[in-house]
Amino acid sequence: MSRRRLTPGATAALLGLPVAFISYFFVYPLTAIFWRGLTATGTLSFDPFLDVLTSPSLRGVAWFTVWQALVSTLLTLAVGMPTAYVFARFRFRGRALLRGLSIVPFVLPTLVVGTAFLTLIGPNGALGIDLRGTVWAILIAHVFYNYAIVVRGVGSFWEQIDPRLEEAARVLGASPWRTFTRVTFPLLRPAVLASASLIFLLSFTSFGVVLILGDLAHTTLEVEIWRQTTAFLRLDVAAALAVLQLVGVGVLLVVYGRTSARRSRELPLQAGDTARPPRTRGQRLFVWTTVTFMMLFLGIPIAVLVVRSLRPAGGFGIDNYVGLFTATDSAFFVTAPEAMTNSLLFAFAALVIAVVIGVLAAVSSAYSSSRIAAMIDSGLMLPLGASAVTIGFGFLVALDEPIDLRTSIMLIPIAHALVAIPFVIRTSLPVMRSVQQRLRDAAAVLGAGPLRVWREVDLPIVARAIGVGAAFAFAISLGEFGATAFIVRPGNATMPVAIFRLLSLPGATNFGRAMALSVILMVLTGASVMFIDRLRRGTGGDI
Amino acid sequence: MIRSMALALATVSIVASCTSADSQPAEIVLLTHDSFAVSDATLAAFTEETGVAVRVLRSGDAGTMVNQAILTADNPIADVLFGVDNTFLSRAVAAGVFSRYRSPALDTVDVTFHVEGDMVTPIDYGDVCVNYDRAAFDESVIPIPAQLADLADPVYAGRFVVQNPATSSPGLAFLLSTIGTFGEGDDYNWKDYWTDLFANDVHVTSGWSEAYYTVFSGGSGEGSRPLVVSYASSPPAEVYFGELDESPTGVIAVGCFRQIEYAGVLAGTKNEAFARKLIDFMLSPTFQQDIPLNMFVFPANREAALPDVFIAHVTPPIDPIVMEPARIEENRERWIEEWTELAR
């Protein structure tokens, strides 16, 4: 299988910006804070590593971290694949809306989701079951958050696989299940692995969910690193834990990178929309059941928030919303329009950074024969697996020379982009690798230079996947993922920060307004993502 | 964008370094935590008085903020730090974060708040106390606990929620309160007390928000337990933010822990003079009177007037526990580890 390869020079040119970015904003700060931690006693010491490795409680924490991330990933895949299938193959009323909405949980601050969950599954909970403090609460919350990755990531790739392959299998005698195992899944595997890797990393470094829904018996490395840093300022222990965490993630990523590159193959990918309305009774039932489940699973916690937001101090009504827009009680609260504007601006900046860098990296990884390019691609995934606490502190320690960026407002979208870039890569890379060389050759013979070939052949097919990644990047930024909790922010508050502040004081108004702002955040996210979805359908001809 | 920012920053820093330390900066930078709040009018008053604007940098919680200050001690990112409290003070001072300054306005502050060495200036204080749900106790025959020891009584089983001292500031304060109350001696000490509390099915959350809003039953809480570790300022906050006449919650006045919040000039700042002015301003009536309704803590300046809602609904704590910052710093890790052992 021949594939047009980039020259080493071209590869280097494409990788220049991503490498520079990841070196300066990730490798350098991380190295700096690790160094700081390991030289805390005055000389470089590896004792903290020994302390960590020999501590049974910390080993237990490490094991739990891996275990819950693995189970969360499997559960999310199990729950999300049927939904991905429905969205990929069937057209039905509300499809675009629901696909956009599935990403909404992604952006909700963990404090808000935790609160909603606790009210549902607590001793008084509406659902009647007490899961408080159990590992199930954490797992279900992870599925809730990461559902969209499967539905949108795997779903969009699935959509681009020619349905006639599945139909051919059916006519040749394969039952629907055998069609899935023998034909569909082998073709889908790159996208499934990509989504699985993202979900695993997010669950692995999950902080807020574990902090709020977990308990003393169920804690992860990330929480432990935070505890060691914030409560004890034991930078040495924290550094040791963070290094171990990173090494573990790094090994996984290398393995993943090797397997995914080796197994990638060309697929006849469609640029257009292959979904059709369900026609048989069986299909209708399946679509209806899956969509209903999705609406309930995602909708009930969200409904809790909406209901709570409509209960201001006085009873029932929209006072909380009105208050958010008009109240100037004190400078404690930033008004909703301000917070929304700030959030949107940061999200836009993060999207641009993430898409530019992510696409450059994905392109060089997909089209280069260089082993290094594949490694860079895995390297760019590392921020997802690295401790947000250490990255945040790393910025402070490292970024003071030659230019003092430590209190720069740009650090916020940069921190978001660090988390978002892996999403852009993971959604676009499987598709890029699958574009048929035949199509590119045809274009080249017709007189298109390499860049033109890419634009005319690959881009329309890949654009949709890039759009999925871009939507995630936008949502990640709106939801303030990653290291932003641990960097120093100049005054401009974003919505999650405003929500957090509201929840740090008692009072029905505060709580109600926090819920209302969360609802606004959800609506804003849903609307933005649907807008991005629609944009990419308008580009590249008949996408 | 980064390049033009870098250019701008480079220019500004060149210009700044050409000027003498006493000339007027355009702004001074205040590093603080996420709970910091004052009215825009108050900050504007400072600018009017001095001609210098205040730029606020926020750091998450207080612990994160202190760590950030320590990590950047040799090249500070701000001029003034506000929000280090007595639990973190020793660590910050030992790391050389501050530059000594004794504000003339310090005379308005109670002597017990003063810090030896004047590395920092007390600005406000709060008390972490057990809050209770008035309605729940009105309806039941169980009496309101009068002191911490009562909570170990089986009659309060399953009725109390606290926060993890390793992850929560009021959680730590309550732990210190129990250590201050019961001591570390051979008789019934704080560990025995906690053993009894755990036997009494006390619920532990990781943060204040979850405890108050989802486990506590009083006021705006939606949970089922009528006793929670919170602040003395929580009842007036319920009234103020709930537009109520009466506070739905009350405070157990005995066994509170006093948290004092300080501000300090950061060592290495290039705007020492104006940084000091900001500290002075923070003790001024303008600033101090703005504190209660914005941050829900009490002004350190004795002469500052409290808002009505505070006067009407605050239960003044009786003999709040005050602990030496040095003692806290020395023992914090051990105490938390020992607590965690008991909690498992």
Next chain:
Amino acid sequence: MLDVQRATVRFGPIVAVNHLDLAVASGEVVAVMGPSGSGKSTLLRAIAGLEPLDDGSISFDGEVIDEIPAHRREFGLMFQDYALFPHRDVRGNIAFGLEMHGLDRSAVNRRVEHMLDLVGLAGLGPRAIATLSGGQQQRVALARTLAPQPRLLLLDEPLGSLDRALIDQLLDDMRAIFDQLATPVVYVTHDRDEAFAIADRVAVMQSGSIIRSATPEQLWDDPGSAFVARLIGLDNIIPAATVATWPGFSVDDEGGSVLLRPDRLTLSIDGRGCPVTIVNDRFSAGGHRVLAVTRDGTQVAVGTMQRWSAGDTAFLAARRDAVAHLRD
């Protein structure tokens, strides 16, 4: 034997297959011809079980198969663009249907080798699909379809994307295979030469229904309607009234249109017949195809062995059976 009765398939407001009747006997090859959008592919998919019927029913060998899912109908469907499995090699593709039927490894291998021989691709078993030429892919697709010995063969434009020379070769090969198999075949195409070459019977589809079903010869001799005539490539469809005005031409009925068969028209310089001017002359395999225009501006195509030049004047005459009336 396949029996489709009043089959109807609707996609929302659009009726793709409209109360269609079709019967295919054992060993018979029926070509289904029609313009794009006439519902040919949908018909095939409905027979295969990939589209549920909204009305009507389909039986095979007397058994109603409407409720039987696609994977149990034991039919073979060959797609336009082949839909070969990219994750399996040539052998893997051909073996797929056999694996689904539970054959053991050695039986599968034997059958795959046999199929490869049959379609002339012996030895290409281990090749990856992406490395095959168009003609090779078509043969693999055919082999894959035939391997599990389907009771009915459905082919959807199987030669659509290949070049002329290859098509001729493959047509011969396929005809030979069909003759060997005695399986009923439904062969969808838009190409007249393909249909005529391969089919025992041609069914013409328009807007979801079969409007004409006849042998290729019958169809050629008597298209019956302008639509069918155009579909099978016969032009010279002219209003009867116009032809009636031409010297030397007579029509039985001045209403409707007539078809003037190009191969039964003559051009001469001798003055008998309808005066025309030559527009152009195109030489092709069967001789010259001359385009002439009458005084009233009607263009007429004529097949002749002589060479003519643009601008020449000539006289157009009709031999016996040149004029065929069309029912429209």
